[in-house]
Amino acid sequence: MAAKSSQKPKKTTRKGKSSNKLKFSKETYIKWYKDMLLMRKFEEKAGQLYIQQKFGGFCHLYIGQEAVVAGTVSASQKDDIHITAYRDHAHPIGLGTDVRKLMAELFGRQEGVSKGKGGSMHFFDKEKNFYGGHGIVGAQIPMGAGIAFAEKYKGSDKVVYVSFGDGAARQGALHETFNMAMLWKVPAVFMVENNHYAMGTSVERTTNVMDLSKLGSSYEMPAYSVDGMSPEEVHDAVEMAAERARKGEGPTLLDIRTYRYKGHSMSDPQKYRTKEEVKEYQSKDPIEQCLKIIKDNKFLKEDELKEIQDWVGNEVKEAIEYAENAPYPEPEELYKDVYKTEDYPFIKEY
Ligand SMILES: Cc1ncc(C[n+]2csc(CCOP(=O)(O)OP(=O)(O)O)c2C)c(N)n1
Numbered sequence: 417m418a419a420k421s422s423q424k425p426k427k428t429t430r431k432g433k434s435s436n437k438l439k440f441s442k443e444t445y446i447k448w449y450k451d452m453l454l455m456r457k458f459e460e461k462a463g464q465l466y467i468q469q470k471f472g473g474f475c476h477l478y479i480g481q482e483a484v485v486a487g488t489v490s491a492s493q494k495d496d497i498h499i500t501a502y503r504d505h506a507h508p509i510g511l512g513t514d515v516r517k518l519m520a521e522l523f524g525r526q527e528g529v530s531k532g533k534g535g536s537m538h539f540f541d542k543e544k545n546f547y548g549g550h551g552i553v554g555a556q557i558p559m560g561a562g563i564a565f566a567e568k569y570k571g572s573d574k575v576v577y578v579s580f581g582d583g584a585a586r587q588g589a590l591h592e593t594f595n596m597a598m599l600w601k602v603p604a605v606f607m608v609e610n611n612h613y614a615m616g617t618s619v620e621r622t623t624n625v626m627d628l629s630k631l632g633s634s635y636e637m638p639a640y641s642v643d644g645m646s647p648e649e650v651h652d653a654v655e656m657a658a659e660r661a662r663k664g665e666g667p668t669l670l671d672i673r674t675y676r677y678k679g680h681s682m683s684d685p686q687k688y689r690t691k692e693e694v695k696e697y698q699s700k701d702p703i704e705q706c707l708k709i710i711k712d713n714k715f716l717k718e719d720e721l722k723e724i725q726d727w728v729g730n731e732v733k734e735a736i737e738y739a740e741n742a743p744y745p746e747p748e749e750l751y752k753d754v755y756k757t758e759d760y761p762f763i764k765e766y
């Protein structure tokens with residue numbers, strides 16, 4: 417991890433060390449590989465199905481960014497809370513949500529994680545502590561801090577991981593949030609999923625401060641830049657930030673440098689970047705890197721590896737079948753889960 421500003425990241429200890437060369441256990445690499453492959457294959461299929469107009473709405477793919485979720489999940493505890501933006505397919509997959517429920521959500525079916533009423537941008541799984549899936553750029557920054565405040569108030573030791581894009585980092589709400597989050601030392605980890613572009617606008621075109629970790633400086637929030645193509649680096653940074661949060665010392669900002677291989681959403685001519693740039697990041701692909709480590713260290717035999725790949729393929733296939741055969745929500749569902757009361761005091765009739 418490239419440390420930034422005043423504080424150097426501490427060395428963290430971890431269990432299950434299986435090799436002198438490698439910092440993480442065999443089991444961790446296999447889990448990362450399996451989870452990231454499932455995220456990738458789920459989204460490759462989702463992209464194809466969207467083009468075939470099997471489902472509508474929006475569709476923002478996380479392909480290329482998988483190491484960010486993989487490293488965050490391995491460094492977090494089961495009861496911790498995660499919240500993100502609309503590029504939200506990989507987060508619940510990493511947290512273990514059944515991909516059938518996710519595919520059904522894309523298809524707008526009642527078996528979907530948000531009862532078919534949220535779609536691609538609004539996945540939500542309370543059981544896995546995944547609090548969305550938010551379409552308003554930057555909205556989850558104050559919401560995440562609010563959830564963290566609530567956890568502190570209730571006396572739990574949960575940490576909230578608040579993910580947002582480099583574009584969202586430009587929202588004014590970030591500053592109000594950072595101010596209060598530091599004042600009240602809320603147990604949050606603010607994670608910029610810095611894929612270098614907000615739609616077609618590069619970070620360079622929006623700011624004279626390109627090192628996004630500096631955004632925490634005015635609030636004396638510890639901040640680090642992290643290689644987001646590496647689950648190891650993400651894990652180290654998140655583990656350190658979570659430890660700080662759990663001890664009651666407050667939030668940390670992580671500028672996690674990653675890359676999306678696909679366009680912003682499904683209709684993006686990508687004129688703002690070169691093919692060479694995309695290829696450069698693809699050459700550091702986290703799934704390929706993990707696979708190489710697994711092979712080089714003989715963590716799995718060829719047939720065991722194939723078993724994982726087949727399992728992933730089958731999960732995605734079954735998810736599509738499940739989604740296609742699931743019923744649509746009943747019309748009455750439109751009136752459920754909507755914020756309404758009979759005598760809502762703020763609406764006046766004229
Ligand atoms: C408040 C608000 N403004 C504008 C938009 C339109 N919009 C959707 S995505 C996006 C870009 C955000 O980029 P970034 O935060 O870097 O996330 P990424 O898509 O790269 O993951 C914009 C401007 C929006 N959804 N909400």
Ligand SMILES: [Mg+2]
Pocket residue numbers: 581582583609610611612613614615
């Ligand atoms: Mg971005």
